[in-house]
Amino acid sequence: WTPPHFWALALFMNSDYEKARVPMLTVTHGRKATRAHIFVYTVALVPVALGAAFTAIGGPVYLAVSLVLNALFLVGAWRIWRRPEARAEADKYAVEKRFFALSLAYLFGHFAAILVEATPWAEALATWANWGAVTWR
Template sequence: MSDASINTTGAQTQIGDAGFGDYFALLKPRVMSLVVFTALVGLLAAPVGVHPVIGFAAILFIAVGGGASGALNMWWDADIDRIMKRTKGRPIPAGKITEGEAFAFGMTLSVMSVIMLALASNFVAAGLLAFTIFFYVVIYSMWLKRWTPQNIVIGGAAGAFPPMIGWAVATGGISVESVLMFTLIFMWTPPHFWALCLFMKSDYENAGVPMLTVTHGRRATRTHILVYTILLAPIAVGTAFTSIGGPIYLAVALLLNALFLKGAWDIWRRDEVQAEADKYRTEKKVFALSLFYLFGHFTAILAQSALAPFGIGGW
C-alpha cells in the first residue's frame, strides 16, 4: 500500500483553513476541463440527438466523475506530491485537507457521478464512467505509475475514455467513431507527457517514480516521442474519412500532424547539451503544441458535426 494511505498525521495542519478552492483543486480542474470538452465533442458528434437538459446533466456528471478520479489520485499520491516541486502546493501536501478527507470526498463523488449518469442517460455510459474512474485510480495510480516506465502508455487510456462516454450517452453504445476518438487521445498521451518529462525529470527522480526519462534516459525518451508521433499521425488523419470527419477536419489534421511531427523530429535531433543550453526551449514548445494539437482535432470534429445538418463540410 502507498505511504499516502497511512501517513496522515503530517498532513493535518491547518485543516480548518480548507475552503471551496482547496476542494475544487482536488478535482484537478485543468484535467477535468479536457474531460468535459472531449466528452462534449463525443456527445455532439454522435448521430443521435440528445435533449439539452439530458446532455447538460450527462456532461456535468462526467465532469464530476473525472474530478473524483483526480481527488482519489491526490489521496494516493500524497506522499510523492510532498516531494515533487510541481505538486507540493496541492491541498494535501500543503496541509489544507487530510488524506482521509480527500478519500471520502473522491469516493462520494465517484459513486454519485456514476449513479446519476446512469439515471440521466444509460447504463453503458455509466459503466464506462465507472471503469474510467477505476482505471485511473487503481490501474494507473496504484499499480502502473510506480511500477513501470510504460505507466503513461497504458494509463493514458483513462484520459481517452471521455469521448466514448459522451458518445454512449447519445447512442447507448460504442462504435468505430468513438473508438477512433479514444485512440486519438490514447496515442497522443505518451508523446505529450514525455515532452513534459524531458524538462521535469528531476521531480520524478526525487520521488522515485519510474518515468521513461528516469529509467531509460532522455535519449531513449526522445526516440519514443518520435515513434509514437509517427504512429499517431495516420490515426489522426485517417479519422477524416469517417462519419465524424470531413474536409475541415482533414485540413486541420494535416496541418497539426505536420507541426507535431516536425516538433518530434526536432526533439529527437537534440542532445542534452543543446537542451540544457537553451533551457529545453524546444521541448517546452512541443509540449505547448501538443496541448493545442488535441484541442484542434476535437474542435474540428465538433465543427464538422455542427455543419452536418446543413449539408456543409461532409464528403
C-alpha cells in the same frame, strides 16, 4: 497523443520525477531513448489521427486541420529526437516546452475540428465538396 505529450513534459521535469521515484521513461531509460520514443509514437499517431477524417466523426474540415496539426507535431517530434541533450540543457529545454504546448494545441485543434464537423452547416459543406462520396458515413 498521450505518450509524446507526457514524455516531452518529462524531459524538462525529469528531476522532479526522479525525486518522487516516478518511473517515467526519462528516469528508467534516459533522455536519449525518450526523445526517440517521442518521434516513433508521433509517427504512429499520424495515420490514426488522419484516418479519423474518413469516419463518421470526420470530414473535410477535420482533414484540413489534422493535416496541419500533424505536420507541426511531426516536425516538433523530429526536432526533439535530433536535439543534443547539451543544447537542450543550455536553453532550458525551450524546444521541449514548445512541443509540450503544441501537444495541447494539437488535441484541442482536433476536438475543435470534430465539433465543427458536427454542426448543421458541416453537412452542407460535405455535400458541396462531394465529401460524402469518399467517406464511410
